[in-house]
Amino acid sequence: MSKLSENVRRKVAQLQVRHEGLKKKSYGFLVRPLTLLAGWLFVVGGILIIPTPGPGWFLLFFGIGVLSFELTWPNRLLDYGLRQYDRAEEYWKRQGTAMKSLIIVVFLVGCAIVFSGIFWVMWNTGMLGFTKTWLEPWVDKLPDWIGLK
Incomplete structure (x- = not known):
């Protein structure tokens, strides 16, 4: 069991006791x-x-653990999620520097794609209207710079 799993389980158990006490009060x-x-x-x-x-x-x-105080499904999700996290951590520890570098690059590229997609949707739906005045010339030239126009 990883340090994260132990910390999450310890904090959730401590808060569970406090939660049960609060439910018995007038509020x-x-x-x-x-x-x-x-x-x-x-x-x-x-x-x-x-x-x-x-x-x-x-x-x-921790949030899933807090949800488990009032709902039943987060208990199973918390156990499953922590098991998967521990497995991923063990896998990470076994990898060499080259593989770790590749994983980091793929992760960063994935984050860039997701955040670019969010920005594109927000830009085209007008959600970034207040920034359009000073960003518009740059964003309009971007497709030319990357060869999409």
Whole structure:
């Protein structure tokens, strides 16, 4: 079991005890919706920061653990996700420098493609209207620079 798995399980277990105590208080009716909201915020925040240096995977798994306080399906997902993370970590440790470099390059290219696609959709739907005035000349020339026009 990796350090991440141990930390996630420990933090979720600690919070589970606190969660059960809060449900017994007079404001216990608020605990379920706030727990679900917090869990989903952790999950979305974790997904967003996975490609950055930071605790993305921890936040993602922690958010799933928080959701498991009120729902049943996140328990299975948390166990499965942590098992897969541990397998990927073991695979990573066995690889040489060349393979690790290739994996990093493929990951970065994938992130660039995803974020470029998001930018393209936001640009063409007008969601970036406030930036269009100073970015438009550059974005309009981009297809010529990369040979698409």
